[in-house]
Amino acid sequence: MQRRQYLEAVGGLAGIGMLAGCSGGGPEDDGSNEEGVTVDMVTEGQEYYFDPIGLHVEPGTTVTFNNDSGSHSATAYYESHEESDVTRIPEGGPQFDTGVLTQEGATEAVPFDTEGTYDYFCIPHKTVGMIGRIVVGDPGGPAEGSMPPDRDVPESGSIVDSGSVSYGEFEG
Ligand SMILES: [Cu+2]
Numbered sequence: 001m002q003r004r005q006y007l008e009a010v011g012g013l014a015g016i017g018m019l020a021g022c023s024g025g026g027p028e029d030d031g032s033n034e035e036g037v038t039v040d041m042v043t044e045g046q047e048y049y050f051d052p053i054g055l056h057v058e059p060g061t062t063v064t065f066n067n068d069s070g071s072h073s074a075t076a077y078y079e080s081h082e083e084s085d086v087t088r089i090p091e092g093g094p095q096f097d098t099g100v101l102t103q104e105g106a107t108e109a110v111p112f113d114t115e116g117t118y119d120y121f122c123i124p125h126k127t128v129g130m131i132g133r134i135v136v137g138d139p140g141g142p143a144e145g146s147m148p149p150d151r152d153v154p155e156s157g158s159i160v161d162s163g164s165v166s167y168g169e170f171e172g
Pocket of ligand 1: 041048049071072073122123124125130
């Protein structure tokens with residue numbers, strides 16, 4: 001499970017080849033805590049999205065948000081943030097906000113130590129549905145039982161089952 005999650009999180013570049021044969025020797029091979037995973041923030045024509053849109057990690061994982069193209073932020077839904085009217089992260093979890101990254105390849109790393117479900121959005125593209133979900137350990141907290149106000153994200157159960165849900169997979 002963790003192997004697949006890692007491969008999908010790093011993107012399609014080398015993933016297929018690695019799946020086919022070479023074991024690569026990544027630190028996640030034995031199922032122990034992974035080093036970290038990446039979520040790309042993408043502009044593609046008129047589409048703006050996080051990829052993967054749904055990601056499952058173990059507590060203690062650092063997630064790196066990578067500005068693949070365009071200008072984006074990864075901003076947790078928490079009520080005290082001026083851009084959010086709702087809280088959709090677990091109590092005690094990081095109220096992360098990368099700020100808007102404008103340079104291609106710019107990254108911000110967010111460590112996730114607190115279990116639960118985290119919904120987040122992109123400040124410039126929230127109104128056009130650039131929303132993502134990260135489940136840390138077991139799903140839980142105020143995000144469970146409903147979907148974000150700005151668009152649907154994958155159900156936590158399917159995120160946990162597959163480890164990672166790519167944007168293309170979710171959109172069909
Ligand atoms: Cu965006």
